[in-house]
Amino acid sequence: xxxxxxxxxxxxxxxxxxxxxxxxxxxxxxxxxxxxxxxxxxxxxxxxxxxxxxxxxxxxxxxxxxxxxxxxxxxxxxxxxxxxxxxxxxxxxxxxxxxxxxxxxxxxxxxxxxxxxxxxxxxxxxxxxxxxxxxxxxxxxxxxxxxxxxxxxxxxxxxxxxxxxxxxxxxxxxxxxxxxxxxxxxxxxxxxxxxxxxxxxxxxxxxxxxxxxxxxxxxxxxxxxxxxxxxxxxxxxxxxxxxxxxxxxxxxxxxxxxxxxxxxxxxxxxxxxxxxxxxxxxxxxxxxxxxxxxxxxx
Amino acid sequence: xxxxxxxxxxxxxxxxxxxxxxxxxxxxxxxxxxxxxxxxxxxxxxxxxxxxxxxxxxxxxxxxxxxxxxxxxxxxxxxxxxxxxxxxxxxxxxxxxxxxxxxxxxxxxxxxxxxxxxxxxxxxxxxxxxxxxxxxxxxxxxxxxxxxxxxxxxxxxxxxxxxxxxxxxxxxxxxxxxxxxxxxxxxxxxxxxxxxxxxxxxxxxxxxxxxxxxxxxxxxxxxxxxxxxxxxxxxxxxxxxxxxxxxxxxxxxxxxxxxxxxxxxxxxxxxxxxxxxxxxxxxxxxxxxxxxxxxxxxxxxxxxxxxxxxxxxxxxxxxxxx
Numbered sequence: 001x002x003x004x005x006x007x008x009x010x011x012x013x014x015x016x017x018x019x020x021x022x023x024x025x026x027x028x029x030x031x032x033x034x035x036x037x038x039x040x041x042x043x044x045x046x047x048x049x050x051x052x053x054x055x056x057x058x059x060x061x062x063x064x065x066x067x068x069x070x071x072x073x074x075x076x077x078x079x080x081x082x083x084x085x086x087x088x089x090x091x092x093x094x095x096x097x098x099x100x101x102x103x104x105x106x107x108x109x110x111x112x113x114x115x116x117x118x119x120x121x122x123x124x125x126x127x128x129x130x131x132x133x134x135x136x137x138x139x140x141x142x143x144x145x146x147x148x149x150x151x152x153x154x155x156x157x158x159x160x161x162x163x164x165x166x167x168x169x170x171x172x173x174x175x176x177x178x179x180x181x182x183x184x185x186x187x188x189x190x191x192x193x194x195x196x197x198x199x200x201x202x203x204x205x206x207x208x209x210x211x212x213x214x215x216x217x218x219x220x221x222x223x224x225x226x227x228x229x230x231x232x233x234x235x236x237x238x239x240x241x242x243x244x245x246x247x248x249x250x251x252x253x254x255x256x257x258x259x260x261x262x263x264x265x266x267x268x269x270x271x272x273x274x275x276x277x278x279x280x281x282x283x284x285x286x287x288x289x290x291x292x293x294x295x296x297x298x
Numbered sequence: 299x300x301x302x303x304x305x306x307x308x309x310x311x312x313x314x315x316x317x318x319x320x321x322x323x324x325x326x327x328x329x330x331x332x333x334x335x336x337x338x339x340x341x342x343x344x345x346x347x348x349x350x351x352x353x354x355x356x357x358x359x360x361x362x363x364x365x366x367x368x369x370x371x372x373x374x375x376x377x378x379x380x381x382x383x384x385x386x387x388x389x390x391x392x393x394x395x396x397x398x399x400x401x402x403x404x405x406x407x408x409x410x411x412x413x414x415x416x417x418x419x420x421x422x423x424x425x426x427x428x429x430x431x432x433x434x435x436x437x438x439x440x441x442x443x444x445x446x447x448x449x450x451x452x453x454x455x456x457x458x459x460x461x462x463x464x465x466x467x468x469x470x471x472x473x474x475x476x477x478x479x480x481x482x483x484x485x486x487x488x489x490x491x492x493x494x495x496x497x498x499x500x501x502x503x504x505x506x507x508x509x510x511x512x513x514x515x516x517x518x519x520x521x522x523x524x525x526x527x528x529x530x531x532x533x534x535x536x537x538x539x540x541x542x543x544x545x546x547x548x549x550x551x552x553x554x555x556x557x558x559x560x561x562x563x564x565x566x567x568x569x570x571x572x573x574x575x576x577x578x579x580x581x582x583x584x585x586x587x588x589x590x591x592x593x594x595x596x597x598x599x600x601x602x603x604x605x606x607x608x609x610x611x612x613x614x615x616x617x618x619x620x
Contacts, residue, residue, distance in 0.1 A: 078374070122404050129374060130403035133394055139364045140399055143371020150353045151375075170395070173364035180359075
């Protein structure tokens, strides 16, 4: 089968058909909404919100079984953003999928908002778990995956963890547990954007080789270009097809991904934009709006 | 009022057997009930559950933080997790997980913190929690109970299964003193008056309830009539009962196998200072860590005996006369 981009994707019986162009438009829409949401607020976690946009586009645009009109649908796949500070791009994704009106995005972090900086399952439709205290979301994801496995249900659980977050010992407790219980319906996506709040991960706590680590911890593991929806999608589908081990997809990303100016900015974990930053962000917004056409509400 | 046996005999069944049997019974009746252990199954007798219904008892290994998070995740899908570990691991070790993935996220987790205070005996200072009740009492909307006998433990386990939220139950693992008939019922926020008296009220929880009853016997011989309340419901606490007995007896002594900061003594003092300032003394652990030792030695060392309660009562009753 050919997708719009003309690629043939049927490998080893796995249906790899992907409408890449459509997914890339969805990715652009998430990125645009994320930028506008953060710009409107005036500060925020630009770096780590933008680095997971492609992963979110693949999950919500293609892979996950969800019903935005019924966020608590029991048969859905679950998504937990363990690196909770990426909340703004999750909110942009949920708004794009119609979980709530887009206007809500512009209440991010305002007094009394339903969109706090870190996701809260009791406030926001479509948020499956409250996160923000790093290391905890992955354990909850493991609990969800365990519950479905014990009940012989086919729901998948997806969880994005940060590379800096993997400093936390609890993550490695959770990985041991997932491997021991052969939670093959758990997909962990590691946002390997190489930076944490205080600088480069290799200077703070060197992560060494995530692929080796996850292999040693009993995961099916693939490292992919985290800016390629194609590669992320294929890795997830191959991981699911092996049907034996929990899955770890190491996303090779950069903070500020998709906005070259922000990618290059040294201190880009949390940004309170300068005048120059503002100009660059607005220009990126313009570019995305033009690309998406006036038909897409931004 | 309950009439406790004057002999203060130990029950034939251990509290851990009651926990394991009740959990097994709940799990068999409700497939959503699931027990979680962090390598302490044998210590609390839940290993028999894993043999019979392995899908409803998960041994996470020695990872309390992850266990609490897994419990939160299980509850997202409608399961009712009962988490057990020693009190210090359930609270000190996994506090942020209990706080954030549990209470803040409004998930549904039942926690049994075992080996309360000095009953950790030979496990010593690292395993002897004198602050677990204080920690969980700080968590908004967390229900906090310290059980005093097997009837109460069984009743509360069955009760919390039906309630959504975070419930912490503190218990000893071995045999408790028999206090309640098997058909006794318990209510959150309602303490149990075990003995009436006009001169002073002793408010106790856990193993200190029996010590308080013994103290009341001794005091009676001295002509001091002491009321004894089992305040197993640390949070919500029974404000009305505390105020009522403060008004009638005008002197209060609290007794707990816990630091006097943060637990029952603090909770009672908070009620009294706002609603009915009353002469008061707190029996409990004072600014100390745990240590190894036999139970009787530890009770004497930390001044948790009937005789210590008696002395405190004598002091407040004397002050009342001044």
